[in-house]
Amino acid sequence: xxxxxxKVDYIARVEGESLLDLHIRDGVVDAVRLGIFExxxxxxxxxxxxxxxxxxxxxARICGICPVAYQMSGVHAIEHVLGIAVDPAIRALRRxxxxxxxxxxxxxxxxxxHAPDFLGYPDAVAMARDxxxxxxxxxxxxxxxxxxxxxxxxxxxxxxxxxxxxFYRVPRRAEFAPVVxxxxxxxxxxxxxxxxxxxxxFPDITRDYEFVALRHPDEYPMNxxxxxxxxxxxxxxxxxxxxxxxxxxxxxxxxHSVLKRRGTYLVGPMARYALNRDRLPxxxxxxxxxxxxxPVCRNPFRSILVRAVEIIYACDExxxxxxxxxxxxxxxxxxxxxxxxxxxxxxAPRGILYHRYRLAGDGTIEDxxxxxxxxxxxxxxxxxxxQVATASLDLDQDALQAxxxxxxxxxxxxxxxxxHFLQLRVDRT
Amino acid sequence: xxxxxxxxxxxxAIGNPDRGDDAVGPAVASRLRDSLPxxxxxxxxxxxxxxxxxxWDGFSDVFVVDAAAPIGRPGRIHRLDLAGPAVxxxxxxxxxxxxxxxxxxxxxxxxxxxxxxIVAYLVEGEQFDLGAPLSPAVAAAVEIVVRxxxxxxxxxxxxxxxxxxxxHA
Numbered sequence: 001x002x003x004x005x006x007k008v009d010y011i012a013r014v015e016g017e018s019l020l021d022l023h024i025r026d027g028v029v030d031a032v033r034l035g036i037f038e039x040x041x042x043x044x045x046x047x048x049x050x051x052x053x054x055x056x057x058x059x060a061r062i063c064g065i066c067p068v069a070y071q072m073s074g075v076h077a078i079e080h081v082l083g084i085a086v087d088p089a090i091r092a093l094r095r096x097x098x099x100x101x102x103x104x105x106x107x108x109x110x111x112x113x114h115a116p117d118f119l120g121y122p123d124a125v126a127m128a129r130d131x132x133x134x135x136x137x138x139x140x141x142x143x144x145x146x147x148x149x150x151x152x153x154x155x156x157x158x159x160x161x162x163x164x165x166x167f168y169r170v171p172r173r174a175e176f177a178p179v180v181x182x183x184x185x186x187x188x189x190x191x192x193x194x195x196x197x198x199x200x201x202f203p204d205i206t207r208d209y210e211f212v213a214l215r216h217p218d219e220y221p222m223n224x225x226x227x228x229x230x231x232x233x234x235x236x237x238x239x240x241x242x243x244x245x246x247x248x249x250x251x252x253x254x255x256h257s258v259l260k261r262r263g264t265y266l267v268g269p270m271a272r273y274a275l276n277r278d279r280l281p282x283x284x285x286x287x288x289x290x291x292x293x294x295p296v297c298r299n300p301f302r303s304i305l306v307r308a309v310e311i312i313y314a315c316d317e318x319x320x321x322x323x324x325x326x327x328x329x330x331x332x333x334x335x336x337x338x339x340x341x342x343x344x345x346x347x348a349p350r351g352i353l354y355h356r357y358r359l360a361g362d363g364t365i366e367d368x369x370x371x372x373x374x375x376x377x378x379x380x381x382x383x384x385x386x387q388v389a390t391a392s393l394d395l396d397q398d399a400l401q402a403x404x405x406x407x408x409x410x411x412x413x414x415x416x417x418x419x420h421f422l423q424l425r426v427d428r429t
Numbered sequence: 430x431x432x433x434x435x436x437x438x439x440x441x442a443i444g445n446p447d448r449g450d451d452a453v454g455p456a457v458a459s460r461l462r463d464s465l466p467x468x469x470x471x472x473x474x475x476x477x478x479x480x481x482x483x484x485w486d487g488f489s490d491v492f493v494v495d496a497a498a499p500i501g502r503p504g505r506i507h508r509l510d511l512a513g514p515a516v517x518x519x520x521x522x523x524x525x526x527x528x529x530x531x532x533x534x535x536x537x538x539x540x541x542x543x544x545x546x547i548v549a550y551l552v553e554g555e556q557f558d559l560g561a562p563l564s565p566a567v568a569a570a571v572e573i574v575v576r577x578x579x580x581x582x583x584x585x586x587x588x589x590x591x592x593x594x595x596x597h598a
Contacts, residue, residue, distance in 0.1 A: 064477075112528075124536065125532070125535045125536050125539050126539070128536055128539035128540050129539045132539070132540055132541075135536070135539075135540060136540065139479070139482065139483070142479070143480070143483060146477070146480070156477050156480070157477055
């Protein structure tokens with residue numbers, strides 16, 4: 001019996017700490033385990049006993065890259081309990097805040113974490129020596145996204161301005177002037193980034209994913225919509241736990257999520273795009289077409305193109321929202337605490353983020369459930385690696401490892417969020 | 430402010446003021462603020478260290494003050510000339526969550542955006558506990574770092590005046 005073992009003890013260029021175990025017996029990949037070894041962070045337990053007004057500042061601390069996602073799912077779930085309907089201008093500002101997070105998160109992932117894989121560099125620092133303009137574009141995109149976070153959230157990382165019922169402070173129209181210039185430039189840079197990534201060499205692979213994303217009647221989804229899938233699922237966020245299950249696996253501190261009836265599924269940019277392309281403006285669709293992106297992309301390596309498309313869209317949408325902005329009469333609406341259970345699902349850069357809170361009559365959090373996108377994608381990442389490794393068995397250890405790591409980075413996993421992730425171990429027999 | 434009045438020296442203090450010895454950067458910044466010439470700007474940076482690359486654009490002289498991992502002597506002060514050869518390697522393969530000063534410096538070097546004069550003062554920490562104060566040895570190092578940076582600022586001022594004089598001669 002021929003055994004080959006590949007062990008990567010720390011997966012690079014992913015958000016957080018994880019390892020990969022790959023076992024190959026007689027030329028067949030018989031085990032793939034994506035192990036997340038970041039310590040469990042116990043945020044759900046930490047929230048118990050806290051006032052609902054504290055939730056948004058606590059959950060923003062779960063992630064430095066996608067704090068807005070945690071705040072958005074949190075605020076909508078709690079407002080669901082309290083029966084709050086926010087002013088349309090507040091709704092628009094929240095969508096604008098999310099645009100900022102998509103721009104900075106996707107911009108960083110494309111240039112700092114993912115692009116070096118395609119161009120054969122160990123990291124973005126080495127890549128920057130030969131692709132200075134591309135890296136500068138990435139940094140400028142991140143800066144543009146962060147400017148929105150600073151203006152609307154109070155600061156770039158772990159923003160503090162979102163509150164139940166609205167914002168602590170809303171901006172005046174004039175405050176958007178410098179951001180508008182920055183976003184216009186970011187849109188051009190995002191188009192250049194899309195054209196640059198379209199020239200990358202992409203491995204030929206097709207995956208039969210069940211895509212899961214939000215879908216809204218009028219919008220490319222961010223803060224609102226039903227949870228839908230390519231296999232016909234169509235539910236409200238309140239029905240999430242009736243269709244999805246989180247389960248423990250012995251090798252990971254992160255729970256794995258599955259569809260109870262069909263198993264693994266994919267969330268994130270590829271799923272959003274596949275299920276919501278018709279919600280993108282025609283000019284954004286035209287740019288995607290020109291970059292060679294199919295209406296439904298099933299090659300995970302091409303997810304980098306989808307992220308670039310989503311940056312362009314986020315810039316357009318942000319500019320539209322700013323142009324239409326009229327400050328609300330009040331920055332927030334107050335509501336009395338009451339008992340109940342609230343549910344919300346929003347589109348974090350990496351995919352749907354589900355929150356559920358049970359409140360006591362005085363607004364204390366009695367129980368919570370937070371399901372981050374990376375926890376939901378672990379199953380399909382393992383399946384991707386199995387398919388990619390099976391097609392790459394003739395590669396030497398280093399090349400196989402690189403291919404496996406790239407398969408993981410295709411999905412921009414945020415391990416810190418999920419452990420709430422990488423070492424690679426390959427065992428070839 | 431006219432172009433000539435624009436601050437030319439940046440002191441970037443890195444660290445979380447509520448994480449034990451990680452607060453050494455903010456502590457040094459706080460002491461330096463007491464009396465600084467107008468040409469010196471202080472920057473507190475707790476989270477997004479990658480943004481240092483933008484922050485030091487236009488500054489000819491930069492000091493970075495940060496805590497260092499414990500390697501045996503809490504409070505020991507390391508002075509590194511970052512404009513010299515790369516002192517770190519292989520770090521940018523980590524996540525952007527863990528993007529630190531070293532990564533920012535090396536990325537800036539790759540992009541030709543490293544200030545011509547950039548010095549790091551790194552103080553070895555002892556503990557980085559949530560809510561903890563500076564440990565005694567690190568607290569004692571704060572005053573020493575402040576004195577050394579002030580001395581370097583005075584020398585830089587004199588050096589820049591000479592350079593300016595030479596340019597105008």
